[in-house]
Amino acid sequence: MSFLRRLIIAAGCVLCLSGAAAAQSELVTELAQRHVDITAQFTGEKVLIFGAVSHPGDVIIKVASPNETVAISRKAKYGPFWLTSGKFNVKDAPGLLYILSDRPLEELIDEAQRQRYGLSLKHSLSAATPVDVPADVSDWKGAFLDLKKRDGYYLEDGKAVDVVGSKLFSASMTLPAKLPLGDYKLTIYLVRGGKVVARQTRSLEVREVRIERWVSEVAYSHSWLFGIAFTLAAMVLGLVLGIALRKGGDD
């Protein structure tokens, strides 16, 4: 970690210099990598964000994956049984959403600012729309947020950003194993005196490079062809295995 830290500081110094060259720029940021490649062995990954600020301030980093649709189902009690009752979709919500900062958000900016910049989990869900919510589900947003937080897809962490010597900052985020794919948008905000004084965006591409992806695409886009071909393959495999094993047993 100390090596990593030295690396950050070294990189930060370079950024400082280049930042100085860029004159008025208050905030300079960089990602340690531009891609996350999901392979068959992918079990999550640590991504490092670092940068420099020209004057002291607080840093908020918002990471959002592309939007996706999720289905939420709920269990309810019917007589003695706990059954699935009521299923609804939530459209256009980020699959992953991290809001990282060096101090708790409430200490940094007020509610109005948070709403304006979408700087809280709740305020980032303005585009999210529920479809066919059962009448007796009063708080779909609460249920949605709880599930996302439980599975590590949504996170608000007021201690995730390290500010070093009030000039440099770094944050590392650990992405979970099952990641939504696509271009992740990272927005880094510099906050001073309760106001956002500078911001910068970066992007991180999460790509899947494994056979599972291809299989699932084929299974959806050519579902009938896939179904028939796979069923025939299963039949042949069963036949071959059965005959081969029986022969082997007779010897």
Place this chain on the structure above:
Amino acid sequence: MEIFLPIAHMDVNLITIILFGGVVGLLSGLVGVGGGFLITPLLIFIGVPPIVAVATGAAQIVGTSAAGSYAHWRLGNIDFRMGIVLLLGSWTGGGIGVYVAKVLQQGGHFGNIVTFLYVVLLGIVGTSMLIESVGAVRGAGKPGKTKTSGGLGARLAAAGERLPWQMDFPVSRLRISATVPLLLGVSVGVLTSLMGVGGGFIMVPVMIYMLKMPTKVVVGTSLFQLLFTTAVVASMQAGVNHAVDPFLALTLILGSAFGTQWGSRLSVKLPGERLRLVLALVVVAVTIKMLVGILVRPEDIYSMSVVVG
């Protein structure tokens, strides 16, 4: 070793799935039942979505019944005429079932229906097996009372003679209305779509006790219709419901192919009554686990899944 299942959208342990296949194959090799009715609940227990468990269960049966069907075909044990009539019924029933599954899945009720169907069906099958095998283990040695299939069976047979479309089935030494195997096929087809089972546990007793077909023809013919019913249902489940997980199915087929071989070798050495008792206990245990699953308050009231496509 974890693998990601592209359709079920989850990670599973490869060894667990091979073991599931192996255990079910072992049981089917030992006792001679298909294992579809155990695979689906086991998959649901480890978190596979019910519709994927059901559809993949059907695909797995295609793989595990192929070799047996081939063997019976070589031995001339298949009544193709009967098989085709059954298949006409089961393809119809299977097709209906797949679309019923689609509607239920969209409404979010599929999991509930599957659970109830299993609790009821496994409950009946398990309890009757338990009673029968406990009796057999106790009374081994005494001359067992042979099943009298008079009463209901005879009355149904008499009713069957008055139905239209009488057909001759020479291989089965039977003349009966085609509506009987058609209806039998339809009901088995619906069960294949909704539960991921082959339906042998209904087909075989009906053929033996009610239709009075020769036993070896029963085994060959039911295996033949089971293979092509599950094949069509699996294709439709993939086509309509996108629910067949290829990795899951292949792993299960692999495991059960080995399990079946061990099972059929072991069965020569082990006493049949005790084996059936073991299977009965397994079935009852699965039933109880499913029942507990819906009786106990879940840890999380809400659950979430990503909508693909």
